[in-house]
Amino acid sequence: MSHALNKSFVHRQSAHCESGVVSAMMTHHGIPMTEPMAFGLASALTFAYIPFVKMAGMPLIAYRMPPGAIIRAMQKRMGVKIVRQKFRDPKAGMAALDEQLAQGRIVGLQTCVYWLPYFPEPMRFHFNAHNMIVYGKEGDEYLVSDPVFEGPVRCPAAALEKARFAKGAMAAKGLMYYPTQMPSSLEHAKLIPDAVRRNCRTMSYAPVPIVGIKGIRYLANNVVKLGRKNDPSLNLYLSHIVRMQEEIGTGGAGFRFIYASYLQESAKLLGNHLLADASKQMTAAGDEWRRFALQSAKMVRGRTEMNVETLAGILNTCADKEAAMWRSLRVV
Amino acid sequence: MDLGSVPQDTSPTYGGQRKLLYAVDENGNYTGVQSQGWEPETQATLTAVAELDRLRDDAWRRAAAGQTSALEFHMFDRRMEFDTLAATTGLWRWRIRRHFDPRRFAKLSTALLARYADAMGITVEQLRSVPPLPKE
Numbered sequence: 419m420s421h422a423l424n425k426s427f428v429h430r431q432s433a434h435c436e437s438g439v440v441s442a443m444m445t446h447h448g449i450p451m452t453e454p455m456a457f458g459l460a461s462a463l464t465f466a467y468i469p470f471v472k473m474a475g476m477p478l479i480a481y482r483m484p485p486g487a488i489i490r491a492m493q494k495r496m497g498v499k500i501v502r503q504k505f506r507d508p509k510a511g512m513a514a515l516d517e518q519l520a521q522g523r524i525v526g527l528q529t530c531v532y533w534l535p536y537f538p539e540p541m542r543f544h545f546n547a548h549n550m551i552v553y554g555k556e557g558d559e560y561l562v563s564d565p566v567f568e569g570p571v572r573c574p575a576a577a578l579e580k581a582r583f584a585k586g587a588m589a590a591k592g593l594m595y596y597p598t599q600m601p602s603s604l605e606h607a608k609l610i611p612d613a614v615r616r617n618c619r620t621m622s623y624a625p626v627p628i629v630g631i632k633g634i635r636y637l638a639n640n641v642v643k644l645g646r647k648n649d650p651s652l653n654l655y656l657s658h659i660v661r662m663q664e665e666i667g668t669g670g671a672g673f674r675f676i677y678a679s680y681l682q683e684s685a686k687l688l689g690n691h692l693l694a695d696a697s698k699q700m701t702a703a704g705d706e707w708r709r710f711a712l713q714s715a716k717m718v719r720g721r722t723e724m725n726v727e728t729l730a731g732i733l734n735t736c737a738d739k740e741a742a743m744w745r746s747l748r749v750v
Numbered sequence: 751m752d753l754g755s756v757p758q759d760t761s762p763t764y765g766g767q768r769k770l771l772y773a774v775d776e777n778g779n780y781t782g783v784q785s786q787g788w789e790p791e792t793q794a795t796l797t798a799v800a801e802l803d804r805l806r807d808d809a810w811r812r813a814a815a816g817q818t819s820a821l822e823f824h825m826f827d828r829r830m831e832f833d834t835l836a837a838t839t840g841l842w843r844w845r846i847r848r849h850f851d852p853r854r855f856a857k858l859s860t861a862l863l864a865r866y867a868d869a870m871g872i873t874v875e876q877l878r879s880v881p882p883l884p885k886e
Contacts, residue, residue, distance in 0.1 A: 568768055
């Protein structure tokens with residue numbers, strides 16, 4: 419098979435790959451959904467600072483739940499039946515993809531960013547959990563709706579195979595997924611409060627000090643510690659935080675603005691003023707995160723004098739603001 | 751973030767693309783808005799890239815001086831480090847470290863070289879030597 423195309427599929431740009439794929443799939447299959455709604459219903463917001471898991475020598479800093487959480491939520495919370503397949507043999511994985519495309523399906527894939535030739539060179543890092551939708555094939559090229567791009571892109575078959583079957587941490591093993599059965603509608607009045615409560619738990623009551631509000635304060639302490647030691651890696655470390663917060667699809671401020679948008683949409687749907695207030699508070703917290711990125715960039719550049727206490731202060735303000743917001747949502 | 755403060759600092763790291771951010775319009779409503787880049791983010795990305803380039807160039811110099819094997823250069827050249835290479839090849843870290851010895855590396859079997867080459871997406875021929883000068 420060398421030609422297949424789903425004509426009705428419409429590409430829509432998103433901030434984040436996984437919430438983009440899920441909202442596009444839901445919309446395509448008859449349940450219109452915004453990206454923030456897909457993100458929020460999955461309770462995907464978090465903060466985690468994991469010093470013992472290193473990525474290129476730097477600690478893992480996450481502003482959202484681990485890859486796969488939003489897809490799982492589509493299955494478990496929204497009641498969509500999904501087929502998820504992994505493959506040992508790359509050729510079999512590509513053949514299975516072709517087969518689904520031939521049937522006119524749109525297919526979700528997990529891939530490694532480094533091997534995708536349509537990514538700008540400076541963005542190509544070894545990150546194994548990038549999601550995309552394939553909606554057709556023309557000759558030797560796949561028609562790809564990569565949610566973080568402005569328009570649809572194309573990817574040669576060999577490159578896509580490499581990207582699907584790259585090994586290493588969080589290896590995709592060729593993962594592909596597509597819905598087979600959709601719910602008739604979504605019961606927002608129940609789903610939204612449930613999702614908010616679940617998210618409140620991970621942010622406010624995590625049993626470990628490196629997750630949630632406590633995790634943000636832990637990060638603040640670490641910045642101070644590194645600064646006091648005059649550690650030469652301080653600049654790299656601060657740049658790393660900013661990258662995790664802003665680069666490759668967070669919608670700004672480490673997903674805080676996406677979540678604020680979700681809260682606002684939910685407030686309108688349910689006529690709930692608590693959620694509307696919370697959205698404003700979350701926006702303010704996001705603005706504070708942006709201020710942190712700006713200040714730390716200035717200090718790294720030497721435009722302002724390096725002052726780790728100031729940076730830690732901003733981070734603690736982020737923690738305070740988010741803590742207050744979640745407290746206000748306890749009774750939702 | 752207000753719509754008006756969405757940064758448009760054209761970023762070389764976006765390759766002409768624009769990214770989607772979420773911001774609040776004048777009526778207080780959230781909306782998606784495209785951004786051409788933000789200076790602090792660009793700087794952070796370029797810092798990460800520069801660090802990998804520095805490691806690569808350093809490995810190139812040591813390889814040229816016979817202090818390390820071509821393997822270490824290619825590892826950094828493909829934007830990998832130790833952990834990534836170990837994970838993608840499925841080899842133990844201490845084994846890879848031994849292969850940084852130029853004499854041992856020269857004696858590696860083609861099968862093992864092919865395993866490295868495949869993980870890096872280059873040919874065995876390319877893997878065996880370092881290019882005349884670092885790229886760029």
